[in-house]
Amino acid sequence: MSVAPRPRAPRAIEEEIRRRRVEIGALAAELGRRRRELTSPRLLLRRHAVGVAVLAVGAAAAGSIVYRGRRGRRADTLVARGGRLREALGRMIDRPERVAVEPSATQRIIASAGSALAAFVIKAALERLSRPRPEGRPGA
Numbered sequence: 001m002s003v004a005p006r007p008r009a010p011r012a013i014e015e016e017i018r019r020r021r022v023e024i025g026a027l028a029a030e031l032g033r034r035r036r037e038l039t040s041p042r043l044l045l046r047r048h049a050v051g052v053a054v055l056a057v058g059a060a061a062a063g064s065i066v067y068r069g070r071r072g073r074r075a076d077t078l079v080a081r082g083g084r085l086r087e088a089l090g091r092m093i094d095r096p097e098r099v100a101v102e103p104s105a106t107q108r109i110i111a112s113a114g115s116a117l118a119a120f121v122i123k124a125a126l127e128r129l130s131r132p133r134p135e136g137r138p139g140a
Contacts, residue, residue: 037043045052074080092099103111
């Protein structure tokens, strides 16, 4: 045998409805406040300034690394090298006095010594090759 619930008084039902409306209103207000906090860029920046700064520095560093890598790969292409050669030839034609610069005294002395050494080595090699071979030893 089940016991049927007792009917409640209308005033008690109205009081519970009023209490629950107040509770729902407070919950809706709290949800609205949290939504405004999450969608407000100024408030987010103020609360997380250090994190945003670290993120910005990291993004700048990563961006510069990516940029340098792409720029380096682009500089190695045949077209880029041809462009640099064209620019260099243009500078040579515009200012030839900067291309054919006279060597300094030290450079001239080193060049003369190098030429003399090369002449000596060549002369010694030619003399050795033109010397007659002794007849006693074949192939020597």
